[in-house]
Amino acid sequence: MRRFSWFNATALTLGFAFLYVPMLILIVYSFNESRLVTVWAGFSTRWYGELFQDQAFLDAAWVTLRVAFVSSTLATVLGTMAAYVLVRGGKFLGRTLFSGMIYAPLVMPEVITGLSLLLLFISIGLDRGIFTIILAHTTFSMCYVSVVVSSRLVGFDRSVEEAALDLGCTPFDAFRSVTLPLIAPAVIAGWLLAFTLSLDDLVIASFTAGPSATTLPIKIFSSVRLGVSPEINALSTILILLVTIGVISASLVSKRRIVQQKRDEQMAEQAA
Amino acid sequence: MKPAVKPAAVFAPWEDENETPLIRFDGVTKRFGDFTAIDNVDLSIHRKEFYALLGPSGCGKTTLMRMLAGFEAPSEGTITIGGQDMKGIPPNRREVNMMFQSYALFPHLSVWDNIAFGLRRSDMPKDQIGERVKEMLRLTRLEQFARRKPHQISGGQRQRVALARALAKAPKLLLLDEPLGALDAKLRQDTQFELMDIQEKTETTFVIVTHDQEEAMTVASRVAVMDNGKVIQVDTPPRIYENPKSVYVADFIGDVNLIEGRATLKDAGLASLTWAEGAPEIIATAGEGLVNGAKATFAVRPEKVAISAERPDDRNNVVHGRIHDIAYLGNLSTYHVEIAGGQIIKAQTANNRRLSRRSFTWEDEVWLSWTDTAGLVLAG
Numbered sequence: 001m002r003r004f005s006w007f008n009a010t011a012l013t014l015g016f017a018f019l020y021v022p023m024l025i026l027i028v029y030s031f032n033e034s035r036l037v038t039v040w041a042g043f044s045t046r047w048y049g050e051l052f053q054d055q056a057f058l059d060a061a062w063v064t065l066r067v068a069f070v071s072s073t074l075a076t077v078l079g080t081m082a083a084y085v086l087v088r089g090g091k092f093l094g095r096t097l098f099s100g101m102i103y104a105p106l107v108m109p110e111v112i113t114g115l116s117l118l119l120l121f122i123s124i125g126l127d128r129g130i131f132t133i134i135l136a137h138t139t140f141s142m143c144y145v146s147v148v149v150s151s152r153l154v155g156f157d158r159s160v161e162e163a164a165l166d167l168g169c170t171p172f173d174a175f176r177s178v179t180l181p182l183i184a185p186a187v188i189a190g191w192l193l194a195f196t197l198s199l200d201d202l203v204i205a206s207f208t209a210g211p212s213a214t215t216l217p218i219k220i221f222s223s224v225r226l227g228v229s230p231e232i233n234a235l236s237t238i239l240i241l242l243v244t245i246g247v248i249s250a251s252l253v254s255k256r257r258i259v260q261q262k263r264d265e266q267m268a269e270q271a272a
Numbered sequence: 273m274k275p276a277v278k279p280a281a282v283f284a285p286w287e288d289e290n291e292t293p294l295i296r297f298d299g300v301t302k303r304f305g306d307f308t309a310i311d312n313v314d315l316s317i318h319r320k321e322f323y324a325l326l327g328p329s330g331c332g333k334t335t336l337m338r339m340l341a342g343f344e345a346p347s348e349g350t351i352t353i354g355g356q357d358m359k360g361i362p363p364n365r366r367e368v369n370m371m372f373q374s375y376a377l378f379p380h381l382s383v384w385d386n387i388a389f390g391l392r393r394s395d396m397p398k399d400q401i402g403e404r405v406k407e408m409l410r411l412t413r414l415e416q417f418a419r420r421k422p423h424q425i426s427g428g429q430r431q432r433v434a435l436a437r438a439l440a441k442a443p444k445l446l447l448l449d450e451p452l453g454a455l456d457a458k459l460r461q462d463t464q465f466e467l468m469d470i471q472e473k474t475e476t477t478f479v480i481v482t483h484d485q486e487e488a489m490t491v492a493s494r495v496a497v498m499d500n501g502k503v504i505q506v507d508t509p510p511r512i513y514e515n516p517k518s519v520y521v522a523d524f525i526g527d528v529n530l531i532e533g534r535a536t537l538k539d540a541g542l543a544s545l546t547w548a549e550g551a552p553e554i555i556a557t558a559g560e561g562l563v564n565g566a567k568a569t570f571a572v573r574p575e576k577v578a579i580s581a582e583r584p585d586d587r588n589n590v591v592h593g594r595i596h597d598i599a600y601l602g603n604l605s606t607y608h609v610e611i612a613g614g615q616i617i618k619a620q621t622a623n624n625r626r627l628s629r630r631s632f633t634w635e636d637e638v639w640l641s642w643t644d645t646a647g648l649v650l651a652g
Contacts, residue, residue: 181380265423267424
């Protein structure tokens with residue numbers, strides 16, 4: 001192992017401190033006995049208990065999960081379709097315009113997206129609630145899905161699709177039985193991205209949510225405005241834990257796949 | 273290198289006027305924007321033929337093949353397969369299968385499922401599919417790899433999976449796009465013979481695209497030499513080699529000496545070429561379309577040029593020169609001899625004795641000679 005020079009060590013410490021000290025403080029204080037967030041009064045898991053008693057929080061969490069699940073699934077279907085047409089559709093009239101328009105919402109300020117959706121829902125007389133949040137989240141997260149999926153489609157040997165056609169597949173069958181399995185990692189990544197985007201979106205959700213449906217970020221934000229409660233710390237700690245587990249397991253799975261693939265290829269070359 | 277045992281009747285359906293070809297191209301042109309990839313091509317390919325499309329990269333051979341598969345449509349002209357006009361028929365509805373240059377194996381499916389892929393989309397009953405896949409695995413000697421995924425087998429095995437997959441549906445026509453391009457030289461040679469074997473066993477019509485002239489000559493019953501979107505000459509390998517119709521073909525296939533000059537037609541299908549002041553004229557077989565007095569090129573293969581220390585007196589074509597370079601290849605030696613006017617003529621001899629002393633060395637004065645029929649005088 002290489003030893004770090006003092007410069008590298010300092011840079012590393014500063015960088016990681018910058019990223020993680022705030023979260024660390026939050027986690028530590030979630031186990032605080034005291035109701036006062038800034039005063040340490042001993043270790044306790046009391047706020048976790050209270051959190052699970054708080055029906056408003058649980059409702060908000062349930063709404064958030066449903067919104068995230070449905071909107072990311074819709075966004076994945078639409079985004080994959082858009083990516084497929086833009087990458088594989090050949091040169092059709094207005095292709096550059098379309099691909100530009102697909103990516104535009106990525107750089108659009110969320111306030112504008114939220115406001116325009118709000119105006120749309122009001123003008124067509126749609127009651128705001130869980131359904132409108134789902135629509136709004138689908139709208140902005142499908143762009144992210146289509147970016148992820150099209151990058152996979154671009155670096156993909158086209159002759160595999162042609163082989164499927166050549167062997168008797170209709171274009172749809174070729175897409176379903178060959179293209180889709182091969183771009184599956186990107187589709188799944190796109191879904192996860194859409195899911196997390198939907199989970200932590202505050203701005204667009206607050207424009208499009210109605211009194212009947214409140215998402216977790218809205219709930220957290222509104223309760224923090226009345227003062228940070230230790231319950232929020234507990235909730236955030238749970239969220240951090242979930243995200244960490246997700247990221248670590250995803251990277252472990254993909255790393256094991258790569259190692260396995262390398263080993264297989266070596267074995268094949270030796271056997272030949 | 274043709275097989276030692278020839279079939280009793282020579283296979284040459286293209287010479288029989290009663291035979292209808294399986295594939296016909298009639299005035300086929302393909303344009304991509306301003307670029308003409310295929311320029312007014314007429315072709316006919318017969319049943320059970322092993323037909324090679326040969327040419328440098330960018331000559332249009334791959335486009336021609338992709339039109340047969342249905343991935344490209346001709347801009348003009350018609351393509352018929354088995355008498356049926358192929359216009360508007362998509363790849364999945366053609367009895368044509370293709371082996372791709374990159375093999376295009378489905379990485380998420382096992383060898384078995386790769387081969388069964390086409391069968392599952394045909395009207396073959398389910399219980400016969402397994403039998404057919406087994407047969408294909410046997411044919412390509414892949415039985416023990418059936419359960420592996422494409423990344424778990426070697427390059428040569430992948431090539432055989434691609435072949436088995438393309439042959440599984442027993443297509444009328446099999447297209448092979450540079451099938452051996454990714455294999456190393458030794459494996460490539462073995463595989464060429466394997467391909468010929470399989471072609472004979474399955475009695476399928478093969479069309480192969482290649483830029484490797486040795487490969488085309490080895491495997492094909494007929495070779496179509498292409499250049500710039502045009503078919504220059506279609507013939508059997510020996511005729512392509514010995515009777516090239518143009519300087520381009522002579523130069524593209526094998527090694528050749530070319531001498532430019534003016535032709536004079538003579539009796540008995542011969543012609544003479546005046547090529548340098550004071551030098552004796554060269555006598556050779558007259559090529560097609562040769563015009564008296566016009567510009568012409570004499571072409572002779574190095575192995576048909578004899579090299580000797582004394583002037584031979586039994587041959588009409590004799591030139592004097594000096595050895596400029598010797599390429600010793602083991603089985604052959606090629607002498608690069610500088611003749612009058614500074615032109616280099618290559619003469620090749622077989623080294624059929626192990627212990628003979630090399631007769632010539634650098635700067636030796638030698639005589640080059642060849643017979644009247646050794647070379648051709650070609651127009652242009």
